[in-house]
Amino acid sequence: MSFGVWQILILAIVVLVLFGRGRISEMMGDFGKGISSFKKGMNEDEAPSDPAKGQIEAPAKDPAAETKSAEKSDTPS
Secondary structure: OOOOHHHHHHHHHHHHHHHHHHHHHHHHHHHHHHHHHHHHHHHHOOOOOOOOOOOOOOOOOOOHHHHHHHHHHHHHO
């Protein structure tokens, strides 16, 4: 079954009456924003990430503090 010009025109009028012109343009704008955010998300996934980014580094150890703590443990109390 193929749709003719009159059937498509009647369907378009019914949709326009039910939703209104403003609501249809609002839905199309939301649809466009969704597509653009989807494309942006896909591009972010494909971008190479820095392997060091997001890793937590261990705090730097102070050699002077290590020797002081070793001296304290070596001396009898």
